[in-house]
Each structure stands twice: as structure tokens, then as C-alpha cells.
Amino acid sequence: MVKKIKNLKEFSLSNDRFEGANLMCPGCSHNIIVREVLNATNDPVIVATATGCLEVCTAVYPKTSWDVSWIHIGFENAAVAAATVSAAYEVMKRKGKLPPATQKMVDEGREPKIVAFAGDGGTYDIGFQSLSGAFERGHNFMYVCLDNEVYANTGGQRSSSTPIGASTTTSPAGKVSYGEKMMKKSMVEIMADHGAPYVAQVSPSKWKDLVKKVQKGFEVNGPVYINAQSACTTEWKHAPEDTIEVSDLGVDSCVWPLYEIINERDEHGIIYNTKLNITYRPKNKIPVEEYLAAQPRFRHLFKPENRHIIDLWQKAVDTKWEYLQKREEAGV
Amino acid sequence: MAKKYELNELEVWDGNMAAAQALRQADVDVLAAYPITPSTPIVQNYSKFLADGYVDGDFIMVESEHSAMSGCVAASAAGVRAATATSSQGFALMVEVLYQASGMRLPIVLTVVNRALAAPLNVNGDHSDMYLGRDSGWIQLCSYNPQEAYDLTLMAFKIGEDLNVRLPVMVHQDGFICSHTAQNVYPLQDEEAAKFIGEFKPVNTMLDVANPVTHGVQTEEDWHFEHKARQHNDLMNSFSTIKKVFDEFKDLTGREYDFVYKYKMDDADVAIFALGTTVESARIAADQMREQGIKAGVISLRVFRPFPFNEVAEALKDVKAVATLDRSAPGGTFGALYNEVSAALLAHGKNPVMLNYIYGLGGRDTTIDMLKEVYKELDECAKAGEAKYPLQQFLGLRGPKLAFY
Numbered sequence: 001m002v003k004k005i006k007n008l009k010e011f012s013l014s015n016d017r018f019e020g021a022n023l024m025c026p027g028c029s030h031n032i033i034v035r036e037v038l039n040a041t042n043d044p045v046i047v048a049t050a051t052g053c054l055e056v057c058t059a060v061y062p063k064t065s066w067d068v069s070w071i072h073i074g075f076e077n078a079a080v081a082a083a084t085v086s087a088a089y090e091v092m093k094r095k096g097k098l099p100p101a102t103q104k105m106v107d108e109g110r111e112p113k114i115v116a117f118a119g120d121g122g123t124y125d126i127g128f129q130s131l132s133g134a135f136e137r138g139h140n141f142m143y144v145c146l147d148n149e150v151y152a153n154t155g156g157q158r159s160s161s162t163p164i165g166a167s168t169t170t171s172p173a174g175k176v177s178y179g180e181k182m183m184k185k186s187m188v189e190i191m192a193d194h195g196a197p198y199v200a201q202v203s204p205s206k207w208k209d210l211v212k213k214v215q216k217g218f219e220v221n222g223p224v225y226i227n228a229q230s231a232c233t234t235e236w237k238h239a240p241e242d243t244i245e246v247s248d249l250g251v252d253s254c255v256w257p258l259y260e261i262i263n264e265r266d267e268h269g270i271i272y273n274t275k276l277n278i279t280y281r282p283k284n285k286i287p288v289e290e291y292l293a294a295q296p297r298f299r300h301l302f303k304p305e306n307r308h309i310i311d312l313w314q315k316a317v318d319t320k321w322e323y324l325q326k327r328e329e330a331g332v
Numbered sequence: 333m334a335k336k337y338e339l340n341e342l343e344v345w346d347g348n349m350a351a352a353q354a355l356r357q358a359d360v361d362v363l364a365a366y367p368i369t370p371s372t373p374i375v376q377n378y379s380k381f382l383a384d385g386y387v388d389g390d391f392i393m394v395e396s397e398h399s400a401m402s403g404c405v406a407a408s409a410a411g412v413r414a415a416t417a418t419s420s421q422g423f424a425l426m427v428e429v430l431y432q433a434s435g436m437r438l439p440i441v442l443t444v445v446n447r448a449l450a451a452p453l454n455v456n457g458d459h460s461d462m463y464l465g466r467d468s469g470w471i472q473l474c475s476y477n478p479q480e481a482y483d484l485t486l487m488a489f490k491i492g493e494d495l496n497v498r499l500p501v502m503v504h505q506d507g508f509i510c511s512h513t514a515q516n517v518y519p520l521q522d523e524e525a526a527k528f529i530g531e532f533k534p535v536n537t538m539l540d541v542a543n544p545v546t547h548g549v550q551t552e553e554d555w556h557f558e559h560k561a562r563q564h565n566d567l568m569n570s571f572s573t574i575k576k577v578f579d580e581f582k583d584l585t586g587r588e589y590d591f592v593y594k595y596k597m598d599d600a601d602v603a604i605f606a607l608g609t610t611v612e613s614a615r616i617a618a619d620q621m622r623e624q625g626i627k628a629g630v631i632s633l634r635v636f637r638p639f640p641f642n643e644v645a646e647a648l649k650d651v652k653a654v655a656t657l658d659r660s661a662p663g664g665t666f667g668a669l670y671n672e673v674s675a676a677l678l679a680h681g682k683n684p685v686m687l688n689y690i691y692g693l694g695g696r697d698t699t700i701d702m703l704k705e706v707y708k709e710l711d712e713c714a715k716a717g718e719a720k721y722p723l724q725q726f727l728g729l730r731g732p733k734l735a736f737y
Contacts, residue, residue: 044541048406061555064546069538071409072548073432077402080394084364084403088410089539091361091390099411099534101542112541130402133395 001110002215003042008207014039019065023057027240029230029247030054030146032204037115037144037226038068040214044105044112046085047071050078050122053153054146075122079131082116083139083223089114090140113218114141119230120161121151124185135194135223138269142217142224145187148232156235160185164316165309166297168235173300178309183316191225192261195271198222200260200279203229205247209258209279216260222269229256237296249291252282254321255313259328276327285321288314334359334388336522337381345517347510350478351417351443351503352377354485357525358441361389361412361532364403366396368422369455370507371445375417389413397422401429401442408438409547411537413489415440419507420447423461427468433500434469435563436548439492440500442470443485446608447507448694456695457507459607459659462636463668469563471501471570472636476611478515481505483587484634486520487577489529494573498535499566504636508695509609520585528584567638574635591640592647593632596622600629602710603648605673606657607632610691610698617703626711639672645680648673652714653685655706657727659692666724666737685713688737691727702728 005011017038024031030053038045045068049055055072058065073081089112092098098106105112118127123145131143150168151157158171163184167173171180192199197220202210210228217224231246233239238246250256258280264273289310292298301309337356345353352374355363365375381387389412394400400416407414418426423444433440449460465472473488475481481503488501505511520528536545551559571591578589595615597603602621604614614630621628631647633640648654654677658667665671670688677684689706692698706727712720722735 046538046541056550059546059549061549061551061559064549066546067544069541069544070546071406071538073402073405073436074428077399077429080364080399080402081406084362084392084406085410085538087390087392087403088362088407088412088414092412092539095361095388099537099540099542102539105541112539129395130399133399136395137392 001043002219003040005211011039011207011211017045017067019067022065023060024053025234025240027233027243028053029148029204029232029243033144033146033210033228033230034117036204036207036210037214040211041113041218043110043218044068044102046112046114048078048081048085048116050116050118050127051075052119052122054117054119056153076126077130078116078118078122078127079134079143082114082141082143083134083137086114086139086141116141116143117146118143119152120145120147120149121159123147124160124187132194135191135196135225138222140221140223142214142226144226144228146228146230148230148235149184150232150235152232152235161187165301165306165313167300168297178301178306188225188227188261192263192274195263196223196225197263197265198260199225201227201256201258203247203251203256203258205244206251206258206280213260213279235297238294242294246294249286249294251280252284253286253288253291253317254282255288255291255317257321257324259324274332276324276332278324278328288317335385337386339519339521341518343517343519344514345478345482346373346512346514347475347478347481347505348373348445348512349377350482350517351485351505352381353519354482355415355443356381356386357486357520357522358413358415358489358529359388359526360415362392362403362407362414363389363416364392364394364400364407364414365416366394366400366418366422368397368419370447370457370511371417371419371443373511374443374445397425398429401426401433404440405429405433405436405438408433408440409436409538411534411539413532415442417443417445419445420449420461424449424464427464430465430468430470432548435559437498437563438500439489439498441485441488441492442500442502443481444502444504445507445511446504454694455507457509458693458695460661462504463660465502466637466668469499469567470637471499471567471574473501473503474607474633474636475503475505475510476609477510478513479517481510482517482519483581483585483589486525486529487581490577491570491574493533495533495535497566497570497573499570504608506608518585524584528580570638571640589634591633591635592643593634594647595630597629597631597647599627600651601627601714602653602707603629603631603651604655604657604703604706605631605669607636607669608659610657610659613698613700614703617700617707620700621704621707626707628707641676641679644673645676645682648677648684649680649682651684653687653710655687655689655710657689657691661693662690685710685719686723687713687719687721688724689727690724696728698728
């Protein structure tokens with residue numbers, strides 16, 4: 001059942017199923033994203049979370065921040081956890097053995113939404129095998145990557161999501177290094193290539209876009225991947241109150257383009273069409289430099305000897321933006 | 333609704349078929365698995381049952397053993413019956429999640445077909461994987477033949493799911509010698525087996541939307557210690573439930589199980605303490621030694637974890653020399669069985685000669701003649717009242733003799 005949301009005020013007053021009074025850093029985007037995802041529906045939600053900031057900050061015995069059923073197993077298995085909860089749900093539904101309150105919801109057309117949350121470490125790196133397997137098998141669940149481009153929970157080590165030039169604790173900028181050497185992995189395309197019916201990239205600052213995509217994802221049958229930009233005040237080193245501004249800079253510079261990929265499938269699951277839609281087009285595409293300048297993790301790039309990395313960044317962002325537009329135009 | 337599987341009173345099954353049939357009869361809701369020799373036929377058999385309409389639950393072939401056990405943990409936390417099978421490297425890959433399963437108090441059943449751990453890579457049976465799981469907080473039951481693999485797998489569900497236990501259970505059988513050797517098995521009929529195990533009783537199910545639950549929390553120095561101590565306490569207390577289930581099973585089938593398995597131990601002067609299929613060979617060796625006037629016995633564990641410390645000491649109280657046979661490379665000390673049996677005897681004020689034999693690694697055949705040699709060495713020690721051999725030897729090793737301590 002799709003929830004009707006009129007405006008931000010009403011949205012922010014939705015019945016919270018995720019308690020804001022947790023141990024996350026002030027200004028953390030994870031909190032915002034999780035609330036936006038859970039508030040996108042009034043249906044029951046069941047959550048699996050990988051080891052990471054969200055997990056260690058929201059379920060420290062004897063407290064919990066979750067007013068939905070929630071499970072954490074390990075770092076690399078959030079996808080299989082959510083997928084198997086989904087499988088268990090399907091079995092019990094088929095056998096007619098769901099708990100009465102759950103059965104009542106199902107009868108009212110309000111099936112539980114099963115959502116996995118994991119950071120980029122738990123998604124791009126250590127959890128990738130489990131994620132790929134779960135998507136190949138086609139379980140009915142949504143996977144949300146809280147992408148802060150670093151192992152933030154363990155003190156800021158680089159991941160395969162860390163963008164080029166970022167200074168992290170394992171790719172520090174130094175006298176002879178400009179920081180991280182690799183480009184960021186293209187997770188959205190990788191997940192779309194699994195044949196998932198719906199894949200999207202979102203930013204918490206564009207809440208309407210995020211909620212719309214999550215709602216679309218909840219409506220499709222099969223695995224859904226959402227890549228969420230999660231500005232990290234601790235590791236990106238911007239002020240806590242600047243989280244939304246930094247997020248907007250990412251979106252408006254097209255460093256973090258907002259788009260969706262829809263694999264249209266027939267009743268047999270055969271994909272007959274793939275569509276890419278850009279869902280937000282900045283009125284004024286700002287230079288990447290402004291995005292980088294807002295985050296001290298990139299401060300060293302502004303030294304004369306590292307300037308070429310900023311140029312490379314701009315080229316990479318422009319190329320990707322053009323690529324996305326071409327795909328959208330071609331309808332593939 | 334699954335079709336009823338017509339079973340004969342007597343079936344000829346190998347250990348893998350025996351385990352697969354028990355899993356089928358347990359009406360497992362989610363079986364998440366990944367194939368690995370020599371346990372692969374368990375999941376192959378199970379998938380054939382599914383294909384023929386004999387399985388009602390979900391069968392998920394995941395992309396690794398790590399995901400197989402993770403899937404079992406999630407399904408069990410969701411409030412359904414979950415099980416899987418594995419061996420060796422697959423077991424090793426599961427280890428992280430084995431601790432999560434027991435720490436989260438989830439009654440998962442894992443059928444383990446024991447196999448060596450690489451390197452060097454080896455597909456044959458030894459107990460390296462079983463030993464790797466010994467601190468994981470699971471109940472570990474040992475079978476020696478397909479009948480026992482079947483019986484113990486059925487009982488594993490009933491033990492682990494008991495509300496006083498709520499712990500995961502492994503059922504071990506030896507790779508190939510048990511898993512691939514067809515033998516007589518007397519099965520229960522489907523409805524009898526279902527009645528014996530009973531309906532799965534969900535506790536804190538994630539699927540009840542009216543009562544949200546949080547599974548898999550963080551506890552630091554303020555609570556972790558209490559949590560692990562309570563978990564150990566309940567594992568130690570599981571003996572009473574294990575006994576209750578063994579007794580109920582005996583009433584139903586006439587087949588008797590105990591924490592400790594004993595063969596001709598009442599008057600034994602010398603004893604071989606072994607696990608798995610070697611127990612059956614040792615029985616024959618003991619009989620032959622008795623014909624030569626040596627009072628030989630065999631002792632084994634049916635319940636490897638929790639370790640039946642007092643029962644072991646009681647069974648060995650009058651024995652003069654004991655050989656513990658460890659089928660796992662000990663990695664710089666005695667075999668685990670040697671250390672644990674020695675501790676049990678010491679605590680009970682007993683001091684027989686204790687020898688440790690490492691044997692059968694990577695599936696090396698352990699013959700009756702080899703076991704008779706062990707008995708002869710024990711007999712010498714018993715008569716002398718002291719160890720006449722190094723305390724640790726390798727049984728059936730080619731090349732220069734290796735011995736330690």
C-alpha cells in the first residue's frame with residue numbers, strides 16, 4: 001500500500017519506527033536516510049543491518065533504537081540475512097503459519113517490507129558476494145547501501161567506494177601521495193546488471209526523490225538496490241550542520257547523480273527493456289571543485305602539485321553525466 | 333503439503349541419505365546450503381525430494397557456506413526451522429557464523445560430514461572440522477554409522493529446539509566411511525518422525541509485526557561476559573534435555589543412546605578412546621585382544637559438546653592404560669581428546685597411563701591390526717604401571733617414526 005505524503009512537515013511527523021536518540025554522530029546522514037526509507041511506507045517493515053556505524057549505534061544491549069523487527073549477523077551477510085527472512089516469510093505465508101497480527105496485515109494488502117541496510121564496506125567490498133548471490137536468486141527485498149565512501153565505523157579506512165584523491169587513514173595524503181588512487185566502483189550499474197527490477201541512486205537531501213524511489217522499489221517484485229549518498233561529518237570532515245549542504249553540492253555538481261534503472265520484465269522474469277531515468281537535473285551544474293572544497297578530506301588536492309586530480313575528477317564526473325544522459329535518451 | 337514418502341521397515345542408506353531423510357522428515361522450513369564433498373549428496377538428495385514433491389519448505393542454494401549459515405541464522409531468527417549440511421573447508425568458512433548462531437540462541441541443525449582441512453587439500457575424512465567447531469557453543473553429537481546419523485539428526489531438532497536449550501546442534505558423521513557406505517537403516521515413518529520432533533516453536537520471531545524484536549545486538553564489557561557465561565551455563569545444562577530426548581527415542585525405537593559410548597568397559601584393563609567410525613573397528617580389535625587374554629575395551633563420546641566430564645571419568649575409573657585417538661592434527665600440543673580425558677581422570681583422582689595417538693589424517697585407513705598394536709602397547713604399559721612409549725605417536729605413518737612428549 002503506497003503511503004501518501006503531502007509535505008515535509010507531515011513526513012517528518014510520521015510515526016517513527018527508528019529512534020533518533022541513538023549513538024550516531026551529530027550530522028550523520030545514516031539517520032536521515034533510514035528515517036526517510038522507513039517513513040516511506042506505513043506497511044510493516046523488517047530490517048537486517050550489516051556490521052557498521054548504523055548497527056553499533058542503534059542496538060547496544062539493553063537498548064534498541066528499532067521499533068521494527070531487526071537483525072544483525074555480521075559484516076558481510078546483510079543481503080543474505082534480509083533475503084532469507086524474506087524466504088522464511090514466504091514459506092510461512094504459503095503454509096498459513098504467519099503470526100496472527102502479520103496475517104491480518106497481509107489480508108489488508110499490507111505485506112511486510114524487508115529491507116537491508118549496509119555501508120559501502122559491507123556492500124562494495126566484504127558483502128559483495130552475499131549481495132550478488134541474493135540478487136541472482138531474486139529474493140523479494142530492498143537493499144539500501146548507506147554510502148559514505150569509507151570504513152567510517154573503524155576509523156576511516158579506504159573502501160572500493162572511496163573516490164580518487166580522498167585522504168583516508170589507509171590512503172592518507174602525504175608528501176608524495178595525493179591520497180586514494182582508485183576511482184569509485186560503479187555499484188549502481190553492477191547491481192542493475194544483475195537484472196534487478198529496480199535500482200536507484202538517491203541522496204537524503206532530495207527527500208521527495210528518495211521517498212518516491214523507495215516507494216517504487218517497495219511495489220516491485222524482486223530484489224531492489226538503492227545506493228544512498230551518506231555524507232559523513234566524521235570522515236569527510238565537514239561540520240555536522242553542513243551535511244545537507246554537502247549532499248546538495250554532490251548532487252548539483254553531478255558527482256552524485258540521481259537516477260534510476262528499471263529492468264522491465266515479463267511474467268517469466270525475462271527482461272524486455274531496460275530504462276535509465278535521470279530524476280534530478282541541476283539547473284546550474286556547479287564545478288566539482290566546489291564539492292571538493294567543502295570537505296577537508298580533499299583539502300590537499302588544492303595544492304599545486306595535486307591540482308591535476310581535481311581536473312581528472314571533473315573529467316570523470318562530466319563523462320559519467322554524459323553517459324547517463326545518452327543512456328536515458330536512448331532508452332537503454 | 334508435502335507428499336508422504338513411502339519407507340520400508342528396513343532401508344539401505346549411506347550416511348548422506350540417512351541425514352537427508354531425517355532433514356526431510358523434520359519438515360525444515362528453510363534449508364540454505366552450498367555443496368561440498370563429501371556432504372554434497374545430502375543436499376542433492378534433499379533437492380530430489382523437493383523436485384518430487386516430498387518437501388514443503390524452501391530450499392535455497394546460496395553462493396557460499398558463509399551465506400548458508402547466515403541464511404540459517406536469519407531464518408531461525410525469523411521464527412522458522414532451519415538446517416544445512418557441510419564439510420571441511422565449508423565448515424571453516426562457516427565458523428564466524430557458527431558463533432553468531434549459538435550466541436543468538438538459534439536452534440539450527442547442521443549435519444557435518446567430517447573431512448580434513450587443507451593444506452594440503454584433501455577430500456577424505458578426519459575430524460579437523462569437528463574439532464574446529466568445539467568452542468563454537470554448539471551441541472555436537474557423534475554418529476558412527478548411517479543408522480546413528482539418521483537417529484541423531486532427528487533428535488538434534490528436538491534437543492536444540494527444547495525451550496530449556498535453544499542452542500544449535502551439529503550431528504557428525506565420518507566422510508566416506510559413513511557418508512558413502514550403504515548400510516541397513518531402520519527409519520521411522522514420516523508421521524512418527526514428525527510426531528517425535530514436534531512442531532517448531534518460534535521464540536521472538538521477527539515475522540510477528542505486532543511484537544518487534546531486535547536480534548544480534550552489540551554487548552561490550554558491561555554485558556558480554558554475562559551473556560557468554562549464561563550461554564555456557566545453558567549449554568552445560570543441556571545434558572538433562574539430551575538425556576530426556578535419548579530416553580524418549582529409546583521408548584519409541586528401542587535404540588539406546590548415552591553421553592558416553594562403552595564397549596566391554598566393565599572389566600577392561602586397557603581402553604581405546606576414539607570417535608567416529610573407528611569405534612566400530614576398535615570393537616573388533618578389542619574382541620580379538622580378549623581372545624588373547626587382554627581385557628580390552630572401547631570408549632567413545634556420543635556427545636562431544638557439552639563434554640561429559642564425569643561420565644568419562646566414571647567409565648575409565650578402573651582402567652590401567654588408555655589410548656586417546658585424535659583424528660586431527662594437534663598443532664603443537666596433545667590431541668584435544670587426550671587433554672580433556674586426562675583432565676577428567678585427574679579431577680577424579682585417577683592416574684592411568686595415558687597415551688595419545690594421532691591417526692587417520694586425510695582419510696588414511698586405520699586397520700584393525702593397527703588398533704591391535706595400540707592395545708599391545710597399552711597392555712605393556714598397564715603391566716609395567718608406567719608409560720613405556722612416548723606419550724604422543726602417529727599411528728600408521730610412513731617414513732621415520734615421529735613421537736613427542
